[in-house]
Ligand SMILES: *[C@@H]1O[C@H](CO)[C@@H](O)[C@H](O)[C@H]1NC(C)=O
Ligand SMILES: *[C@@H]1O[C@H](CO)[C@@H](O)[C@H](O)[C@H]1NC(C)=O
Ligand SMILES: *[C@@H]1O[C@H](CO)[C@@H](O)[C@H](O)[C@H]1NC(C)=O
């Protein structure tokens with residue numbers, strides 16, 4: 001070939017490589033409801049011609065996606081610690097205990113992943129290079145931060161719900177404990193004095209535990225796998241270019257966000273598919289209405305305490321409706337006649353059926369969005385994470401009722417389900433909420449991919465970084481300035497008082513002198 005053709009060809013290739021990046025992602029949390037948010041994003045990136053490698057417990061396994069390499073860590077679903085901890089989290093009733101529980105659970109998952117041979121190969125490979133690192137930002141992610149250092153690449157965090165306080169800190173985003181209570185607190189809207197105090201104390205407690213315990217501990221753990229040559233994990237985390245979190249202003253609290261904290265949502269909302277035959281037949285032949293019951297993918301109804309399960313079963317058996325229950329074990333003891341169980345159900349398609357009257361749920365964000373999208377009001381029994389806060393919002397929006405799993409009775413369940421199924425007000429409110437939730441500029445994987453490419457185009461997009469991210473605690477709260485001004489005021493006040501005293505003494509002396517003189521004159 002003539003040189004005239006080769007040169008543009010080479011340049012063409014180089015230019016093409018510039019646009020098509022090598023992207024590395026680690027999405028470690030074994031939970032389907034989290035992974036469905038991220039799957040469309042890595043699919044979209046690979047379709048745009050990027051070379052994408054991801055570590056995930058839920059690979060798409062789509063042979064048509066030739067630019068995608070998925071490292072399957074689905075074995076983490078079966079880690080025994082997972083089942084134990086999940087049921088522990090259900091019974092723990094303080095947010096403090098839940099945070100600690102989650103951290104230890106994640107540490108176990110992290111170690112299992114790092115000891116998995118295909119992951120070890122990536123860590124040990126010295127020749128590989130990636131242009132960008134994507135991490136699911138939760139407690140497992142700390143240990144994955146060294147990948148950003150290893151590849152000297154910009155770092156993007158993704159979350160299937162809100163983000164932890166340290167991530168707000170890393171971006172310099174404001175975290176007002178009353179305006180914007182941490183999403184783990186189960187608070188939203190108007191708060192009582194006690195709740196406001198609790199939220200403030202949590203903000204202090206969490207940061208102390210995170211910066212003095214979780215982070216140093218994770219740093220030690222990461223060095224075991226990445227070697228001692230890595231920067232402190234907290235420094236890598238501070239370097240985060242962009243974070244995308246799955247939030248929407250209808251259900252999550254309304255907050256100001258810095259420009260590199262982006263809201264994505266409804267990544268998982270997909271086109272309807274036809275229902276499996278048996279499910280369709282069951283729903284079609286239930287004109288009296290059906291309650292769809294699922295506690296999502298983290299809280300397994302098969303792992304509820306026996307008492308709670310019995311209460312629920314006897315309540316469901318009294319309903320004038322049929323029930324479709326996502327029950328994860330082979331058989332349901334004392335299964336009532338009006339209840340059908342399946343280990344897995346295509347939730348968006350089930351919710352789309354016209355005979356579904358109520359979704360009896362745990363309050364997870366993804367399920368809630370699907371329910372609103374399908375115009376189905378809810379009865380929620382929240383357990384942990386963002387579920388209590390979401391349910392509080394549901395009650396505020398009037399699209400459903402909330403039950404407390406620690407104190408719930410058969411009567412409560414029957415009454416709430418009937419109320420939400422029969423009272424038209426819930427359905428009307430769901431329609432209003434849907435109108436808001438669905439009215440937005442582009443909210444899909446293309447939006448997320450655009451932001452990721454934006455960070456690539458601008459080499460980490462440092463221009464979006466708030467100066468607050470690099471300030472010390474003292475600078476941010478202006479403690480040094482306040483201290484200085486206070487010192488000035490005190491000094492001036494002190495000097496004034498001293499002067500006044502001296503002045504007063506002089507006047508007094510002067511007066512007494514004069515008085516003395518007067519007396520002397522009279523004599
Ligand atoms: C894979 O990436 C190349 C460019 O790197 C692109 O031309 C091709 O269409 C991509 N293939 C698929 C299936 O997305
Ligand atoms: C932070 O990011 C910059 C620019 O991307 C990079 O040069 C630096 O090494 C990073 N620091 C750490 C601690 O990762
Ligand atoms: C949770 O339920 C599953 C069945 O889906 C069962 O195999 C497992 O042992 C249960 N775990 C606990 C802690 O109850």
Ligand SMILES: *[C@@H]1O[C@H](CO)[C@@H](O)[C@H](O)[C@H]1NC(C)=O
Nearest residue numbers: 040044442443444445446447
């Ligand atoms: C996202 O929405 C836009 C506008 O509706 C559409 O053009 C685009 O194809 C969508 N992307 C994906 C990945 O669905």
